[in-house]
Amino acid sequence: MIAPDWFREDRLPHIYCTGCGNGTIINCTLAAVEEMGWKRDETVFVSGIGCSSRAPGYILTDSLHTTHGRALAFATGVKMARPDLHVVVFTGDGDLAAIGGNHFIHACRRNVDMTVICMNNHIYGMTGGQGSPTTPPGAISSTTPYGASEPAFDLAELAVAAGANYVARWTSYHVKELTKAVAAGMQTPGLSFIEARTQCPTNYGRHNKLRTVPAMIEHLRSHAILVAKRDRLVAEGKPIPEGTFTVGELVRRNRPAMGVQR
């Protein structure tokens, strides 16, 4: 599906663990880019620091691998200075929501015209599996050895509240839907935020009774409920099953945006 000329073949092998979900999300993103018909010379990938943030290093375009948490601020500079370039940001849940939380809400508020894809593995992967702001309560990590005791951020809802024009959530199981969502985000002027929940077998699954990759993907699949179904349950006054999360398009709107090519 994806033309190999989007990859930097001379950079392989990549650093991702066997079974890591990040590759799937990169594939979905590049499939969406192809669908958009974007040219390599007009597309810039930006990222912060983390396993997820290594993605731009494998893509054959201009790319900026920046400092931890700051990707959206760097991307804002790129897009505002050159609105004719397409800007896509890859980020992790730690990068985006912990150290980068302030940049995240402000980029959504400004509604800068770019596409942000968060590979949410619920953990700090690159530093070896410490708890992040999206680690579910009770989950075991190297810094939550007795189970995470803090509530987790809902990144997609946060983006909606902060003002992004397009927000969707899918998982590494939902390959087709995720690809479509990324493309829809790319088509929407303003900031599009796509949360892609994904498996980190090495640092998350191992410690949380999800030892195998299929087990993690099955967990993502079985705990995802469609927005429409959630709305139906709410309308019928029925409880939303414990531990589930909504997937689908959460918002598509037309708030004023910055950096849109005139």
Place this chain on the structure above:
Amino acid sequence: MSRTEFMQGNAACAEGALAAGCRFFGGYPITPSTEIAETMARRLPKAGGVFISMEDELASIAAVIGAAWTGARAMTATSGPGFSLMMENIGYAAMTETPCVVVNIQRGGPSTGQPTRAAQGDMLQCRFGSHGDYSTIALTPNSVQEMFDLTVKAFDLADRFRVPTFLMSDEIVGHMRERVTIPDAVEVERPRPLAEGSLPFEAGDDGVPGFAPFGSGRAVHVTGLTHDERGYPDTTDPEAHDKLVRRLVAKIESARRDIADYEVVNPDAETVFVTYGPPSRTVEQVMRDRPDDSIGHLRLRVVWPFPEFALKVFPNARTFLMPELNMGQMVREVQRHVDQPVISIPKIGGELHTPAELVRVLEVYR
């Protein structure tokens, strides 16, 4: 042709940036630098540029670096606390060889210290503030005219050496009003383009690689990780790291004579004032008050890379006197390079040395 105006130092800095072709400003307000952002907010959109008030200083410098990689001349302005926040990304700009200008209108510190008072307390931070080894360029204006001139120069040096370049001013110069001559046009020197067939981080003879801004079709991967000439991470090979970091330092340090900018008065003098920024104005007053060939003055307009050869311009020097608005920061650098005693004349609290204060020290050491 040119025009003469009476203006504030901070406004002159903004005018200098505009004249130099600055087309992106990302910043966050902080006293005493705010008027630079305010002037840019008013003027940049009309000049076809972008002004953006970022959420904090970490974001400001990040956006500036992003904009710089599209080929735009980009700048931010701040003061001590904001400068401290920028440090991680200043290191990033050094590592990725991003041309950009950071203006620091220094105030009293540490911490929020004295927001409306002058200081020169960030002189070592601007050289050593980020982690790791690197080298940068820092200019120190002492007048409103120099706020204009040295801002223009900062952009040229940033582009030529592909390095974050600092305009290390302070509350006194930032807020003083003086006459400035503004030329209709200034000549600018842009980075050397990346040659066909060259790798994006392959240095030329001067240690500086050609520049291929985003959108120019060269697919440049920019990373703050230790990288090879292709720009690809190479983080465990000691040689790769050694080669890259030594080059980053050498490209600046080996061009020291070229970058240097200083003024010499009375090279035969025995007692020599060494200054940068506003304390030079007091020294100039002292010298006007008592014409005396035995007092010399070395005034630095570039402090980093440090031009140690300029100290040799005074062959008869017996003592160097250094008034600074800090507890003696650059004095260490001078001491490193001369055998004569170097006397620090520190002053903190926000006020400039008075001529009488300097004369008192002068009498002791003459």
